[in-house]
Each structure stands twice: as structure tokens, then as C-alpha cells.
Amino acid sequence: MSDLVxxxxxxxxxxxxxxxKLVRKSGYVNRSEFVRDLIRDRLVRTEWDKDEEVLGTITLVYDHHRRQxxxxxxxxxxxxxxxxxxxxxxxxTQHLCAEVILVRGRAHLIQKLxxxxxxxxxxxxxxxxMTSTGAELH
Ligand code: NI
Incomplete structure (x- = not known):
């Protein structure tokens, strides 16, 4: 772990x-942990904006009887x-399927898929x- 500042x-x-209010409502034990996670959320958004290598999941629900x-x-x-x-x-169900696709790659390719x-x-x-490979988050 890095030195604390x-x-x-x-x-x-x-x-x-x-x-x-946000800290209490989210169940964080202290403000520091809440702010750390806010910063990480912002870093993840930046990774996506800068088209870096990212991780994500695509969740979908579809009707498998739909032709092709x-x-x-x-x-x-x-x-x-x-x-x-x-x-x-x-x-x-008889008709409906759900899939979760775990994806990793450049942000624009993931978004396109x-x-x-x-x-x-x-x-x-x-x-x-949209999440991160985690390389820059610790
Ligand atoms: Ni199915």
C-alpha cells in the first residue's frame, strides 16, 4: 500500500x-474511503474518455425466437x-434469454460492440x- 497523504x-x-449524507447513506465507515472511491470513479471515466484499455460487461435480454x-x-x-x-x-423463460458478456479492450471497440x-x-x-482493468486505480 502507498504512503498516506x-x-x-x-x-x-x-x-x-x-x-x-452521501457517506452515511452509502454505508462508508469514513469520509476518506468515500473520497477515494469518488476519485477512482472519475479515473475510470477518464480511461474510457481517453480510449484506453478497459474492462466492461454487456448485459442483454433477448427473444431467442426472433429470426436469426x-x-x-x-x-x-x-x-x-x-x-x-x-x-x-x-x-x-421459454422465449427469453439473458447474457452477460465480459469484455476487455480499447474503449471505443467495447462501446462499438x-x-x-x-x-x-x-x-x-x-x-x-464500464469499469477498469484496475492498473491505475491503486
Ligand atoms: Ni437461452
């Missing part, structure tokens, strides 16, 4: 009150095979969760 800062009372959709989704993943680490498939999946007819919902 102490810092003090000045913010308006109402903003401080909001901070205290399952094949199309497999084709898309093969086309992006360098980014797709693993795919988990769950049969939700997520967009293509989202646009397929028969995909009822999909969402990209």
Missing part, C-alpha cells in the same frame, strides 16, 4: 452536509473475439457497464 480542503457548508437473432449475436461476438473474454447465457448488440431487433434491453 493527509489533505484538507474547503467547501461550502451545504455541500459538506450533502457529502456527509441468436446467430447474429454470436457473429458479432466472433467478429470482436479479441475483446470478448467470456459469455454467460441463462435461459430465462455494445452499440451493435443494443441495435439488434429482438434485443429487449442491453446495458454496458
Amino acid at each position: 493527509r489533505l484538507s480542503l474547503s467547501i461550502e457548508q451545504p455541500l459538506f452536509d450533502q457529502l456527509e 437473432l441468436a446467430e447474429k449475436l454470436i457473429d458479432l461476438q466472433h467478429h470482436h473475439h479479441t475483446a470478448v473474454l467470456v459469455t454467460t447465457h441463462v435461459h430465462l 455494445a452499440d451493435l448488440i443494443h441495435q439488434q431487433k429482438g434485443v429487449l434491453h442491453s446495458e454496458l457497464s
Whole structure:
């Protein structure tokens, strides 16, 4: 673990009150841990903005009876095979499937794959969760 640095800062009372509320509501034991995580969240966003190598998950729900959709989704993943680490498939009902695709690669490629999946007819919902390889977060 790195050496700890102490810092003090000045913010308006109402903003401080909001901070205290957020810390309590989120269940953090102290303000420092909350601020560390805020900084990490911002760093992750920056990684995505700067098109660095990132990690993410694409979660989708789709109707597998929709003509050629399952094949199309497999084709898309093969086309992006360098980014797709693993795919988990769950049969939700007779008709509906859910998949979680763990992806790693340059941010714009991950975003493109997520967009293509989202646009397929028969995909009822999909969402990209943006996270980090963690290299710059400790
Ligand atoms: Ni299924």
C-alpha cells in the first residue's frame, strides 16, 4: 500500500452536509474511503474518455425466437473475439434469454460492440457497464 497523504480542503457548508449524507447513506465507515472511491470513479471515466484499455460487461435480454437473432449475436461476438473474454447465457423463460458478456479492450471497440448488440431487433434491453482493468486505480 502507498504512503498516506493527509489533505484538507474547503467547501461550502451545504455541500459538506450533502457529502456527509452521501457517506452515511452509502454505508462508508469514513469520509476518506468515500473520497477515494469518488476519485477512482472519475479515473475510470477518464480511461474510457481517453480510449484506453478497459474492462466492461454487456448485459442483454433477448427473444431467442426472433429470426436469426441468436446467430447474429454470436457473429458479432466472433467478429470482436479479441475483446470478448467470456459469455454467460441463462435461459430465462421459454422465449427469453439473458447474457452477460465480459469484455476487455480499447474503449471505443467495447462501446462499438455494445452499440451493435443494443441495435439488434429482438434485443429487449442491453446495458454496458464500464469499469477498469484496475492498473491505475491503486
Ligand atoms: Ni437461452
